[in-house]
Amino acid sequence: AQSVAQPEDQVNVAEGNPLTVKCTYSVSGNPYLFWYVQYPNRGLQFLLKYITGDNLVKGSYGFEAEFNKSQTSFHLKKPSALVSDSALYFCAVRDKGSNTGKLIFGQGTTLQVKP
Amino acid sequence: NAGVTQTPKFQVLKTGQSMTLQCAQDMNHEYMSWYRQDPGMGLRLIHYSVGAGITDQGEVPNGYNVSRSTTEDFPLRLLSAAPSQTSVYFCASSRSGTAPSGNTIYFGEGSWLTVV
Numbered sequence: 001a002q003s004v005a006q007p008e009d010q011v012n013v014a015e016g017n018p019l020t021v022k023c024t025y026s027v028s029g030n031p032y033l034f035w036y037v038q039y040p041n042r043g044l045q046f047l048l049k050y051i052t053g054d055n056l057v058k059g060s061y062g063f064e065a066e067f068n069k070s071q072t073s074f075h076l077k078k079p080s081a082l083v084s085d086s087a088l089y090f091c092a093v094r095d096k097g098s099n100t101g102k103l104i105f106g107q108g109t110t111l112q113v114k115p
Numbered sequence: 116n117a118g119v120t121q122t123p124k125f126q127v128l129k130t131g132q133s134m135t136l137q138c139a140q141d142m143n144h145e146y147m148s149w150y151r152q153d154p155g156m157g158l159r160l161i162h163y164s165v166g167a168g169i170t171d172q173g174e175v176p177n178g179y180n181v182s183r184s185t186t187e188d189f190p191l192r193l194l195s196a197a198p199s200q201t202s203v204y205f206c207a208s209s210r211s212g213t214a215p216s217g218n219t220i221y222f223g224e225g226s227w228l229t230v231v
Contacts, residue, residue: 032216032217034219034220036222041225041227042224042225043119043121043205043222043223043224043225044205044222045222046219046220046221046222049217049219051217052217090158094216094217100148100160100163100171100173101146101148101163101165101209102148102160102163102173102174103158103220105157105158106157107155107157108157
């Protein structure tokens with residue numbers, strides 16, 4: 001079965017420090033991977049995606065993610081965290097096991113950036 | 116650009132009542148879908164549509180109906196609300212198809228529904 005795992009419920013980082021939010025996946029074949037961010041009482045905003053090509057993907061708000069096929073990981077990174085980055089982050093993969101077109105989401109990781 | 120627009124944002128219903136969550140997108144996307152978000156369960160697909168006049172069930176369709184009379188609109192109907200339907204509902208859309216693709220799925224702002 002296809003799945004996405006975010007092993008950390010919460011990540012705490014000081015403002016100005018680099019941040020990493022981890023994601024691993026289990027998908028047959030080549031995955032289509034996505035990161036979304038959700039602010040309190042708001043919808044999911046698309047950050048970036050990996051389809052093919054360069055393993056380092058750059059996205060919105062200075063975020064980037066590194067696709068690692070051998071480790072089946074797609075970690076989200078940012079060189080210098082901002083307090084405003086505090087939010088809930090979801091990793092997702094496009095389902096290849098059905099014809100629904102759905103996204104399979106990880107459980108989410110709360111990022112807390114402290115001043 | 117409006118993107119995906121959902122209404123209402125907040126709603127309280129009594130058990131047994133019916134209601135419709137509205138969803139509209141202005142990106143001419145063929146694919147639209149509804150998810151619900153519950154603590155510990157993540158986001159689960161309720162229904163989806165690949166174009167006007169075509170709808171199908173997702174993972175958790177019971178208690179919900181959808182229709183797709185136009186490309187832009189994809190309303191979700193709760194037939195007889197139950198406390199188990201207390202959740203946050205998200206409408207989403209993307210360019211064509213259900214075949215796995217790299218097309219980005221865009222989400223609305225969400226509708227917070229409480230059934231008492």
